[in-house]
Amino acid sequence: MKTLGTDYTKALVPATAADISCAQQSTFDWLASRFPLDQDPLAKLSTSAIVRREDLHEVVQALRDTPEFAYDMLIDIIGIDYLNYPGHQGPRFAVTYLFKSMRFAAHRFQLKVLVDEEDLVVPSLHDLFHIANWAEREVWDLFGIRFEGHPNMKRLLNHFEFVGHPLRKDYPAQKRQWLSTNDPLLDQLEARLRENGMELIDPIPLNTPAVEDVIKGSRR
Amino acid sequence: MRVLDRTGEKLDLLTVNIGPSHPATHGSLRIICGLEGETIKAAVAEIGYLHRGFEKMVERGTYQQVMPYTDRLNYCSAILNNIAFSKAVESMFEIQITERCKVLRVLMSEFTRIVDHLICVAAALADLGAQTAYFYYFVPREDAMIILEKLTGARLTNSFSRIGGLYRDTYEGFETDVLDFLKKTEESLSDVFKLVDRNRIFLDRTQGIGCITPELAISYGWTGPCLRATGVDRDLRKDQPYFDYQTYDFDTIVGTRGDTYDRLMVRLFEAKESISIVRQAIKRLKPGPINVSDPRVSQPQHEFAYHDMEALINRFKLVYEGVRVPQGEHYDALEAANGELGFFITSDGTGNPWRIKVRPPCLTQFAAFHNLVEGGMVSDAIACLSSINIIAGELDR
Secondary structure (H helix, E strand, O other): OOOOOOOOOOOOOOOOOHHHHHHHHHHHHHOOOOOOEOOOOOOOOOOOOEOHHHHHHHHHHHHOOOOOOOEEEEEEEEEEEEOOOOOOOOEEEEEEEEEEEEOOOOOEEEEEEEEEEOOOOOEEEOOOOOHHHHHHHHHHHHHHHHOOOOOOOOOOOOOOOOOOOOOOOOOOOOOOOOOOOOOOHHHHHHHHHHHHEEEEEEEOOOHHHHHHHHHHOOOO | OOEEEOOEEEEEEEEEEEEEEEEOOOOOOOOEEEEEEEEEEEEEEEEOEEEEEHHHHHHHOOOOOHHHHHOOOOOHHHHHHHHHHHHHHHHHHOOOOOOOHHHHHHHHHHHHHHHHHHHHHHHHHHHOOOOOHHHHHHHHHHHHHHHHHHHHOOOOOOOEEEEEOOOOOOOOHHHHHHHHHHHHHHHHHHHHHHHOOOOOOHHHHHHOOOOOOHHHHHHHOOOOHHHHHHOOOOHHHHOOOOOOOHHHHOOOOOOOOOHHHHHHHHHHHHHHHHHHHHHHHHHOOOOOOOOOOOOOOOOHHHHHHHHHHHHHHHHHHHHHHHOOOOOOEEEEEEEOOOOEEEEEEEEEOOOOEEEEEEEEEHHHHHHHHHHHHHOOOOOHHHHHHHHHHHHHHHHHH
């Protein structure tokens, strides 16, 4: 991960609300001179951008690696479903990214990508920010938006047998589902071992009766 | 399971599952480890065992009805969550809260921060086998619970904050109770510090264990005491001051190595700073209104509601339709005990929230958990886990 040589041990100059909106405006103007983007009409209290899906990775990388902005922390990734939202036009879903800088106290920025229901794919940012891995899994879990290039697109909060995406507006809140067994997690463990530079000679045996029970569970 | 490591050595790994219901996981977390002897070669964490669907539940009620749910996020410092949520909604209205409310919110934030840090350090020490420290901390914590009970009517799930103010003003003798609590806390802080300061067992179990570099921590989105333990001097109370924090005199506590020891010590010394902030806040407490007199958010007084038609309608509308937050989207955060606690609110202009996303500070810390524990021993993983203070309530929502 790139660090831009920020001295983190030095305290920052405190930022006021005016500084924050000024920084947002300058970030927006800088981005607008390089990428095609719109101002988000819903973010009434801040200046935030709607970027095209294909530009997202490049925009985020530019925000992170440009020394005068240095948005080096991804605060959160938020999925939103605008089904029947009053006055809403355009794609049904949106994914919002919140960034913050460790270099300038006033720097906070918000990006939004609109996602159509027919094509629920957004490029993954897991190679830019480590936290994107889990944050994107959460959005996939709750909204069903896929992140292209994500190494492990599994549910984060809900059970792995869960069907549907609960935070969509058309998911009934009272619906009940039969969930039977734990996720064995062995595939993730093997992947992690490989990441740590180990090579599997004989993988975890899955054919012992106990493990088989776990995998099969009491699924109906 | 047999693997070849980087040097070409054959290792026989044992797969061990920890949790979800393990006394050391402080809630429901699951970690699966590949062990070589007692050394963790790879670890994978799973969360979601306490997922209640907070974000789905809050969409069904009004904004005021979100408040009790926020208690259940970080149940060790419920008032901080309440304040964070009311602050987020107030920022969408762009209203200024009253002077007394500001001071009281600072006071209660720091009060609950002390309690949260006490619980975290106490539990971490108990996990290391230092049961004495646990009881030393739970004596002042019990006093804190009694004060909270007197003030809010509840011990843990306080729901003390309201949009535009607070549930009620302080009771008579509140200041004396708090000052008494601070004194006892200072004593027990120094007692426990003496117990662990030069304790060989404690130092060996915590120093150099579960290290993380500032760059990695930032990439994982760490905030709060855990990030400061790595040496990063960032605190929302200082960087983007709210509730006039810039006028209080306090220091940010920063570690050096980002190990378990630093994380616990940062919390201990931060509790001391919080004590000083509470003392300053008590001196500033001046009589005055605690709720804003804005008919959009605060209910009219009972005497008006009983005698005045307009006030009655106002009250009825606020209760049945909820606070009608202006249409739009906004993210607002404050420094909670664990780090940056933020609420992203999408409002459609009605009294029911369209979408509320919580930005829980623990999630980012737990996402980096495998980086902390790999290469260490199983028992170190337990010490690590308690030092990053995972609260399953806000982790899983």
